[in-house]
Amino acid sequence: MASCIAAGQGAAMGLGRSFQAARTLLPAQTSIACRFQAGYVRQQSTGPSEPGAFQLPPKPVFEDKHRFAQQERRFLSPEFIPRRGRTHPLEFQIERKDMLERRKVLHIPEFYVGSILRVTTSYPYANGKIGQFLGICIQRSGKGLGATFILRNIIEGQGVEICFELYNPRIQEIQVVKLEKRTWTPSTGNSYIYLTR
Numbered sequence: 001m002a003s004c005i006a007a008g009q010g011a012a013m014g015l016g017r018s019f020q021a022a023r024t025l026l027p028a029q030t031s032i033a034c035r036f037q038a039g040y041v042r043q044q045s046t047g048p049s050e051p052g053a054f055q056l057p058p059k060p061v062f063e064d065k066h067r068f069a070q071q072e073r074r075f076l077s078p079e080f081i082p083r084r085g086r087t088h089p090l091e092f093q094i095e096r097k098d099m100l101e102r103r104k105v106l107h108i109p110e111f112y113v114g115s116i117l118r119v120t121t122s123y124p125y126a127n128g129k130i131g132q133f134l135g136i137c138i139q140r141s142g143k144g145l146g147a148t149f150i151l152r153n154i155i156e157g158q159g160v161e162i163c164f165e166l167y168n169p170r171i172q173e174i175q176v177v178k179l180e181k182r183t184w185t186p187s188t189g190n191s192y193i194y195l196t197r
Contacts (some may be wrong), residue, residue: 078140079107079147079166095144102167108174113137115181117151119164120173133162134177142166 079099082092099120111117118134135151138161147166152159164171 004186077110077147079143080145082180092144098145099167102169106171107167108172109176111137111149111174111176111179112181113140114180115176116178117149118152118173118175118177118181121164121168121172122170122172130172135160136163 034088049101063116075098080096115137117137118132118136120130120132122129123131132155135153139150145167147167148163150161150163152161154160
């Protein structure tokens with residue numbers, strides 16, 4: 001029995017030595033194989049027209065963020081911002097679609113509180129059927145299709161304010177005469193509504 005154990009131990013030692021020898025030879029053989037394959041590839045590629053030749057990567061494409069912002073400026077109107085609190089996504093989606101369809105028919109320019117606007121509307125009961133009102137925008141309010149703005153002007157010494165719905169189909173044209181933006185103050189906020197008092 002002792003002879004069997006000694007023979008098994010000797011065989012294990014011999015196996016360990018052969019494994020160490022194989023480990024030292026293995027990196028050398030793989031590096032030789034890699035050198036051989038690399039040399040073979042170099043000899044094979046003779047010109048840039050072959051499919052195995054080196055090709056330059058495509059040039060990166062840079063986007064002009066300012067141009068993208070100008071294109072998407074029409075979506076940044078205050079009436080496109082969803083209402084606070086719980087919203088109905090389907091209702092918001094339908095309203096937004098209707099608003100975009102209306103903007104295809106009527107050009108709604110960019111204007112702020114403090115801008116001077118000329119609004120052309122159709123009056124079915126007037127003689128000329130068309131009326132214009134020129135005034136300063138004193139307030140913008142509402143969201144979605146219910147967005148409104150108030151224009152104020154003084155006619156024959158009397159202050160006149162008209163509230164227009166932004167997406168009213170009777171509005172034919174909105175023209176900005178003078179584009180201004182009122183600065184925010186803590187006492188009056190962002191509107192000229194104090195002029196009505």
